[in-house]
Amino acid sequence: MNEVDFFQLKSWVEVPAHSDFPIQNLPYGIFSTDGTTARPGIAIGEHILDLQAVAKLGYFDELAIDIHVFDQEVLNPLIALGKPVWQALRKKLIELLSEGNPSLASKADQVLYKQAEATMHLPVQIGDYTDFYSSEEHASNVGVMFRGKDNALMPNWKHLPVAYHGRSSSIVVSGTDIHRPKGQVLPPGEEKPVFRSSKRMDFELEMAFITGSNTALGQSISTAEAEEHIFGMVVFNDWSARDIQRWEYVPLGPFLGKNFGSSISPWIVTLAALEPFRVKGPEQNPEVLPYLQYDGNKSFDIQLEVALQPQGAEETVICQSNFKYLYWNMAQQLAHHTVNGCNIRVGDMMASGTISGKQPDSFGSMLELSWGGKNTIHLQGGETRTFLEDYDTVIMRAHSSKFGLRIGFGEVKSQLLPAIKE
Structure with missing residues (x-):
């Protein structure tokens, strides 16, 4: 056709x-x-x-x-x-x-x-879940906040798709509420951590792809073969407790600040449906190693938005971004994931990492939108936020459009509940 x-x-x-x-x-x-x-x-x-x-x-x-x-x-x-x-x-x-x-x-x-x-x-039984860190704008923003402008990106970032292995058991479908997590936090100006519920709850605007095949241990997937192994995509909200994350992430990366919950949209949109919306991704410089090189357009023009809705109030769209901003595409992510011989299975989920653009209103997390809590996010009805409050609902939507045709993902919508008391 x-x-x-x-x-x-x-x-x-x-x-x-x-x-x-x-x-x-x-x-x-x-x-x-x-x-x-x-x-x-x-x-x-x-x-x-x-x-x-x-x-x-x-x-x-x-x-x-x-x-x-x-x-x-x-x-x-x-x-x-x-x-x-x-x-x-x-x-x-x-x-x-x-x-x-x-x-x-x-x-x-x-x-x-x-x-x-x-x-x-939940549409699939998720065996394994990997979260990438593939937006240059997001990685740079976080790097500036944590390490300063001169050390925003780590030396390896433009040479490989950085990722960590997450927790698949806490991935839930849209409509499932998430409780504020508890953990160790180092309060500002203190030398010793305390145990408490997170005071810096955040969302991360992401997309995720779902693998459609089993590979053998030792087998690698090339960038040319990658899309043969990708069934489709969902919208992905990677809930994050920024204060827990900041204290724990050195030296091995995210753990309790991330694994308490991630939410996905219920509908898996296939790559076949997204075919008309292929685009070229950002230019990659320096040149990547041969196994990460690819031909053709491997990104997709998918418009993204995040709305925040306090309890009993109207929603306010606080972020508008696009999947095409990602520096590392899905083919490169899957090729890098398997280049060492790591096997994949049907239903594995690979999230993109937060998708931010260059403009402040396209930043895909409250950490960036409020710049670490220094700036105020204004909502309809006069309320303000720097991070999420109890009973806030986060709504993420995604769609591609061209010549009057709209291919959408629906939404992933979840409410943040108070921490469960012991």
Whole structure:
């Protein structure tokens, strides 16, 4: 299908203007309704297409897909079938949902559910989680605050995608509340740490990709091969306790300041849906080593925003950024992750790190927006913030748009609750 035909596609399912989920998107998620078992679905307009129901009606028989992958409570078995199956299934879904095709439309009441009436679940079983640090603007901002302008970037930063291995068990789906964490903090001017709940709670605006294959121990993935192993992307909120993080991160990096919770959007948008939005990333200087070099456009124009909503108040958009600002792209991240022979598994999650732009209103964390608490962030209704307060809700959204077509991720929305008392 050429790009013109792709942009003109319409569905028999009503898709409101400015919806994140036109027929060109078709992101995957796991949903349940009225206490039913969680199962795979596709977002289309304001509805969810029940893949289990469609499979039982025989519409996927020609694809020779084991019908039991549509009975699972996670997408891992479906994803594990590989890219040729992803492509064939997407083609079939577009055919079934296209305007003028009455076959599935006549059974709409059997296969469609309203998103507003469904419960969304974590879409994949996440085996391992890696968090990169791939925005030059973010790394520079943090470096200036902590080490001064002359030492903003560490010597290795422009030679490799810096990352740390995080905690997969505390990654939760949008709508799951997060409690303020407790830990050791070194108060300003003090020589000894104290134990208390964090007073510098923050979000980090990130995207994450989900791997779609298993590799053998010792196998490396090249930048040219990387996208064969990437199923799709989600919006990722990497909650951060900055005061805990600052005390603990030397010499081995983040630990308790990060692992208490990360939130993701429920819908996985495939790379196929994002294909029209490919762009060139930032120029990399100095030249990277051969294994990190790549051909073509490996970044995507994905507009990002963060809104902050105090309890009982309106939301205020406090950040607008873009995925294309990342210095290190996903292909380079995956190539570096595996260059030493580290194996990956279906459902592994690789987060981008905070995505900041050059302008202050594009900084992807409150640490940057308030410049370490020195500047005030003004909200609608007259409230102000430097860091998050209890019962604040953080909402992140992402979408690509071109020639009137919008491919969106929905949102990841979570409320910060007070620390649990002992």
